[in-house]
Amino acid sequence: MSESNSRSRILAIHSGALGDCILFGQLLRLLPGEVTIVSGGQTGRLLTGLGVVGRAMEFNILPIQEIFTDRPLDQCALPQLLGDHDRLISCFAAGDRKAEQRLAAMCRALTAAFLPIRPPDCCDMHLIDLWADMLGLEALSSRVFDPWAVPQTWQGQARAELAHAQPEQAGEYVLIHPGAGSPDKCWPLEKFLELAARLGRVVFAVGPVELERWTSKNLACISDAFEVISCRSLEVLSAAIVGARCYVGNDSGVSHLAAAVGAPTVALFGPTLAKNFSPLGELVRTVSAADIREIGTGEVLAAVRELAG
Secondary structure (H helix, E strand, O other): OOOOHOOOOOOOOOOOOHHHHHHEEEEEHOOOOEEEEEEEEEEEEHHHOOOOOOOOHHHOOOHHHHHHHHOHHHOOOOOOOOOOOEEEEOOOOOHHHHHHHHHHHOOOEEEEEOOOOOOOOOOOOHHHHHHHHHHOOOOOOOOOOOOOOOOOHHHHHHHHHHHHHHHOOOOOEEEEEEEOOOOHHHOOOHHHHHHHHOOEEEEEEEEEHHHHHHOOHHHHHHOOEEEEEEOHHHHHHHHHHHHOEEEEEOOOHHHHHHHHOOOOOOEEEEOOOOOHHHOOOOOOEEEEOOOOOHHHHHHHHHHHHHHHO
């Protein structure tokens, strides 16, 4: 690869949820060049802080609608906001030929690749391998990825959060995140509690989704028996995860984050196929069933013990 390509300016766009953007970040980190990502605000800040990308722009505050108009480019605000880039890699506007051409022209990209956010139904490949194939790269899902480095300042904030939750507790812990974007992807809470009772010190992490959707009774079932931290910040959550001896969670963005920062990760899959979307990392185990409720506690416990002892 030429020296000029090694310093290429890459504009990457993904407007999806955390897990999708984590997989996208794994791909981007392997590309030579200076990467700017356009994504959700908190996700972009996370990927920047972890050193995955050099710069982030918030998708929701950009006039993205200009891509889908016929307004002359010199009358649009988006080109100036995006700036000039050598290469465009986008999971947004893929399949809309006119929008693809306008977006590439707006950032003056010399080359542009538009990647699907989901593999076709008949595809047996992991999504990142499909992306790699489209970009002319070797398959990546079996690669040993270097963990993303969590800054010490974030780790200090996580330690303070843990100390505040249960001052008298100390030592190693298993971190459990029992939520997911869809209820169909959630292992029953009673099974998480049964698992936790067999694991020594356990910390449950609940985020805004759980705090909004769950009843006070559900939250009390956890807090009455275990430590609970409310991680409204992905930065603090990533640090709490990297400090754990093992992480257990559903098919969620947080499970992808756990794998990316190098934590031993047990991810539970139901309606979504793990072969297409499993978290990537050397210390990752997936446990699957067509109905996630059918996964047994013993199966998950065995996976945790395999990874963390």
